[in-house]
Amino acid sequence: MDSVFYQFAGIVTYGLLASGSYILMAMGLSLIYGVSGVFNYAHGSLLTIGAYIAWLLFALFSQYINYMIVLIIVIPMMFYIGVGIETIIIRPLRRRPNWGFSAIIATLGLALIIDALIFIFFGPLLKTLPRPITGSIIVFGFPLNNYKMVMLLVTLILSIGLGLFFRKTLIGLSMRAVAQDGTGARIVGIPLNKIFGYTFGLSSVLAGISGIFLGSSYNLSPDGGWLFFIKAFIIVAVGGIGSLKGAFYAAVMLAVLESIVSFQFGNKWVMPCWFLSLMIILIFKPKGLCGER
């Protein structure tokens, strides 16, 4: 009995650790919908961009660089990429009625463009990012991967930071105001375009960071973002589209589910089980776990 319990606890712990890499990408995807109403199909490709920028930096300046410097370079780059996407592609669409679906299709086209460009510049071969931290420590008989723990820690810190950002800063509060009522926000003098741009920027930054995380755990390939995009997508739908809290909890739950399923039945059943849980959630709680809109 004891050994079964230990095994189960081990699997759950593994899932919790793995959730670190899902939380950030799901929150980025959810944020953009919550504030601007755009479901960003290019989120997976933004993930890939972040990872490839990091790879390029390591390939060019391998001796002088570490993950801290990479993050310092990648974060502003991703931010401006996000702002640029909003300005060039989303802003012209926003003037139309019922523009949400146009935006979906436009971001899908954008994803295709990004993937193709990455393929053309970097080639089809798999790339790997160096692992900054290796080894694992053993706690109560469970081996805990050090790198995954660091990722989870960084994710938690960033999540708390995001929570503070939305409660304390002017931009964060403005974003929440826009999320609640765009017209009302404009009436009280919030610059809507700017806030939309910042939201895209912030979401891209989150995508970029999670891209680096995932890129150092898996291999990089030009269309590798899609697998993670669909995962983020299901997480966000389960948690309630537009809810950061929901994305956080759903990411943890689904990561644990993934760990259990892949241990019991094998890796290939993970996505079917995720889809099934999405359908079950939609039947009983159609707006997701924490969905309001």
Next chain:
Amino acid sequence: MGNEEVKTGKSAYSMGNFGKAFFIGMLIFSPLLLQNNLYILQVLIMCFIWGSVVGPWDLIFGYAGISSFGQIAFFTIGAFGSSIFSMKLGFSPWLALIAGATAASLVGVLIGLPCLKLKGLYVAIVTFALHMTLPALITAGRKIGTGGANSLTGIPPLELGGITFSVTNRVPAAFLAMGIFFISVIVVKLVIKSNIGLAFVALRDSETFGRCMGINDYKYKLIVFAISAFLAGLAGAFYAHYFGLISKRLLSLDVFVLLLVILITGGLGKFPGVLYATFIFTFLNEFLRPLEAYRPLIFGVITVLIIILMPEGITELKTHLDRVVSKFKGNPKKESGKATGS
């Protein structure tokens, strides 16, 4: 000639009934005309197949307002379903064709039951999630005959009176594909003109009023969703028996984006528009094939440009052309309200 058409109130560019009949006639006899050019014939068959997938897609996306991204998933379910029915369960290919399409339709109903009640993006999300999880299901379903991670080969061809409709015998196959294409087109047209289509138009124009008139759009949406899944599944089943080989690559982004570009270029809710777009882009897709990596780039750019510049699709292009033409001809009667007469 052109002036007379303008006088009858028709657009200068509309072909008129004679032109239309000529066009359809050309289409019907095209397999015979192309029987020496097997490559073009193959592309033509693909046009028919994609046309019978995209037409119903426009019906649910453009008319019923269901933002479904599951059309290719239903196509794939039809293809794999029909193959499994004929190979594992020993159905005759014709029966398997219908059974596969019915399976796709059933999955459509199952998916539609919970999510068609929801407004907004949930349908898009659930159907796209179905699309993205299907490859995993196909890989996992080796035991029920999906071929697992490899492609599924050896699917028996359709056969009638000694004629096989397979990739080695393309002229009759093209006629069969055309038959399926016309069935799909006719069903879509019938639905658009039926009470269901009218109900959707009413809801689109004024949702509150439509509901006050007692339109139960959930029921109608479910029916239309099932019909379009059936038609997509039928096309998929034909595809499987025609090629004798299918794999989960059907669900790759390549195919998805091709059909999406066709849909938005044809214009949502402007029915025959998608059919023209099907022929344009299926051929374009083939001609761009030598460009390899640049092809998705081109399609991505086309998608973004069309959605930003021409949200109504190619039908908008036609109105622009009409405007230019009537301006050029200096016929101010024609351009009432559309363009400012100079």
